[in-house]
Amino acid sequence: MPETEEQSLSGGKRTIAIVGAGIIGLTIARRLARGREQALLIDPLAPGSAASSGNAGHIATEQIFPLASPETMLAAPRLLFGRNSPMHIRLEYALKIAPWLLRFAWASRPSAYQGGVRALLSLQEKSLDSMRALCADEGLADLLCVQGHMVVAESGKALRALDARRLPLERHGIESVLLAPDEAAARSPFLKRGIAGALLLPRTGHVLNPHRLCTALHKRYGEAGGLTLRARVENIETSDDGGFVLRHEAGAIEAGKLVLAAGAWSAPLARQLGHAVPLDTERGYHVTAEGAPDLGGIAVESHERRIIMTPMDCGLRIAGLVEFGGLDLPPNPRRHEDLKRHLRELAPALELGGLSEWMGFRPSLPDMLPVIGASPANPNAIFAFGHQHLGLTLSAITADIVSELVAGRTPPIDLRPFRPDRF
């Protein structure tokens, strides 16, 4: 007798429950449904409506240097207290974030930092190919634009700093090209004149609409028979046979395997599975100039301002900033004003139209590495969260890894740096 959808939504031993339908949960769910696994995606929100909807869309394969670094520690006073700094701590949250910041400082020591570079590189070496394959397999190649992006410098000093970044990038196999101002202008229809120069990273890219990528993946997942339940998982119990019972406000779900991909909200559920992970959030902001859709050209990052502007099908999006303020405080309107100022200064000739505002929660661990892998306490619980500034970039490779783990195979990447019990 065929199972009814209602029966399937309460799961079973063959069910793989995926908690969280952001870009990480969605790419995983899609991979599992393709492999004919019985997947059940659970989220109280519509798929892809949290951090994954409003990010900058940058496929940031060049980002192999964790933010937890000796360089960041040297710049910390300026970053935390400087005027116009891209990093802020909300006063109301200062005490709560202090232990995380101490761990961040510890993770920034040279030996840990070098280990972090190797770990990020191991993911990044495969991230673009995985993303390309995902988009091609799903018929979404038109959403992915792989023509590189550039980091612009507005002053000679910044240009020298950019030039100095080339050697460490090259040492790790990352190509870069220094551009004269007119060469940079030719690659961007909106960038202001009068910059000092730019660094082109040719093997990066951007997606034309991160939210549309999520909804398209979810649609294909549903068409392949994947199920979705709109519910918040409140409690996870492990059964004697290593399976799980997930309780939500309206009932319970039985699952033989579980993937925890609840982004910045993953820590309480990880704790119930036996792992206290120091996950917090680096809140980030965007403003989208909706009067400037389909501009073409590549994404433009500003070295001095630490923001990125990405041409999308929904408009020109400027995104960035790091704010430590937890999950509950409202957005700070001043951050949106900061972004609007950068936008007007960097794209002064552009007709901006309506400006939409957004804030989202990057899921970040203090060593700036995600948690990916099976729980040492129960191999049926697989973790995939904490992708910080790189969740879109690393989504497809994370799904590749998780699908290998679900199938009981050894993934092609050493997962030890990403263990949930590394802290």
Ligand SMILES: Cc1cc2nc3c(=O)[nH]c(=O)nc-3n(C[C@H](O)[C@H](O)[C@H](O)COP(=O)(O)OP(=O)(O)OC[C@H]3O[C@@H](n4cnc5c(N)ncnc54)[C@H](O)[C@@H]3O)c2cc1C
């Ligand atoms: C301003 C900004 C710019 C960014 N730019 C980029 C970029 O250019 N490139 C890049 O690679 N990354 C970027 N990022 C980072 C990227 O957006 C995130 O790393 C990524 O979206 C995280 O995806 P996720 O699926 O883990 O989390 P989310 O998208 O936040 O999804 C988590 C989901 O879990 C659900 N959930 C939570 N609790 C429960 C529960 N108890 N039960 C069930 N479901 C639950 C939530 O409702 C949510 O839908 C940016 C982030 C920000 C904020």
